[in-house]
Amino acid sequence: MLKRRYLVYEILLCCLIGALYRSAHLAYAETPQKKILVLNSDASVEKYRIPQEEFQQSLGMPVILVDLAERKWTVHDLEELFYDESPDLVYCIGTRAYLMAYKYVGKTPIVFSSILNWLRLPITNRRYGVSNELHAGMEMMLFRHIFPEISKIGVLYSQKYTEEWFQAANEQAQELGLTIIGHRIEKKEPLDVALTQLLEKKVDAFWLIPDPAVISNSNDLHVILERCDTQKIPVFSYNEAFTQYGVVLSISVDTPTIGRQAAALATSVLAKEDLTELVQFPAGSYITLNLKKVKEYHLHYNEDALGSVNTILE
Structure with missing residues (x-):
């Protein structure tokens, strides 16, 4: 009789644990996940590839990777890409990536890096970056x-x-x-x-x-x-x-540091933190x-x- 009672308790406990796990899993599934699109001008180039790798590693969440050098991208392709993915943030590596994203992402925030003299680029609100030049x-x-x-x-x-x-x-x-x-x-x-x-x-x-x-x-x-x-x-x-x-x-410039710095900047932008510097100097040399x-x-x-x-x- 006592063993049967313990068996009932064990079954009830397992059911309770199972219910709690399902509840936690559903709560996690319902939590909106941020979607980040990484647009790379040419991932085969070391100065572009390394920031991408460091960005992914530091960010600690899945990203959508697009290498513009893999094939010829048309205006229609890019419009479809941004429309279908609807990213919460776009990380642009290199000038080509930034100029393409700038035209088609609308109000979606952009973080950029690895761009020579960013001051000559069109910069508006919700555009952030890491300068490629040291102070x-x-x-x-x-x-x-x-x-x-x-x-x-x-x-x-x-x-x-x-x-x-x-x-x-x-x-x-x-x-x-x-x-x-x-x-x-x-x-x-x-x-x-x-x-x-x-x-x-x-x-x-x-x-x-x-x-x-x-x-x-x-x-x-x-x-x-x-x-x-x-x-x-x-x-x-x-x-x-x-x-x-x-x-x-x-x-x-220390190239790996740029990728990590861009990841920290992207995290701050997604968290809607107040940023005193929209474009930062590289932190490492x-x-x-x-x-x-x-x-x-x-x-x-x-x-x-x-x-x-x-x-x-x-």
């Missing part, structure tokens, strides 16, 4: 920290891509006690002519920035490095690979110093600053 003031502080005797820095820039960046950098340089000597490349102006005019102003260093009007191919990079090397003018750049060819100092070139040019450098350098080439 110019931060870079100049590092220049000064590592090379305390450098005060005049030359820059080639263009109106189309980096005019706004140059104006902001010029103001920040003044606050840091530095002087930015700029030369704006005009249409069809030969690179060697523009470079000659800039170097004639006796700059202490040349700052190579990511501007397609300045460097459109590998030969342009070769011209700049060869001319600066002849005059022993150190070149600062944005790509650590350039240090293998003679660039003295490189401060580059990678510093490479070509110490061999530093010694060859007899540049005075701050040895205490080497602790902040990620890679030193000797």
Whole structure:
């Protein structure tokens, strides 16, 4: 009799647990899940693929992935995609992805990254992003920290891509006690002519920035490095690979950090948090110093600053 009573209790307990599980499962199923569409300009390119992977990993929820390079997308295809999926947020990687999403997603919020000079893009409300350029003031502080005797820095820039960046950098340089000597490349102006005019102003260093009007191919990079090397003018750049060819100092964006930062930004947007900065500077950087070139040019450098350098080439 006692065993039968325990058996009844066990059956009732199992039924109760089952009912609670079904209730919790139904409650979870009824909870609206956010739908995120990731629009990648070309996932085969490392600078686009890595942010996508880090974004997915950091976000911790399923996303819809669309690689625009896999096939030719028509206007009709994109309109159908956004209509059928009706995402709560679109993460755009690269300029092409952003421009396509901007036209067709309506009021759906967009988070973007991996775009050269986002200031030249149409930006309206509900558009958020992570800049592909580091804060110019931060870079100049590092220049000064590592090379305390450098005060005049030359820059080639263009109106189309980096005019706004140059104006902001010029103001920040003044606050840091530095002087930015700029030369704006005009249409069809030969690179060697523009470079000659800039170097004639006796700059202490040349700052190579990511501007397609300045460097459109590998030969342009070769011209700049060869001319600066002849005059022993150190070149600062944005790509650590350039240090293998003679660039003295490189401060580059940490690509994985961009993806994680975009995920955090997307989470904040979906949670409808108040954001003071709609477009954020990258939170991480990678510093490479070509110490061999530093010694060859007899540049005075701050040895205490080497602790902040990620890679030193000797």
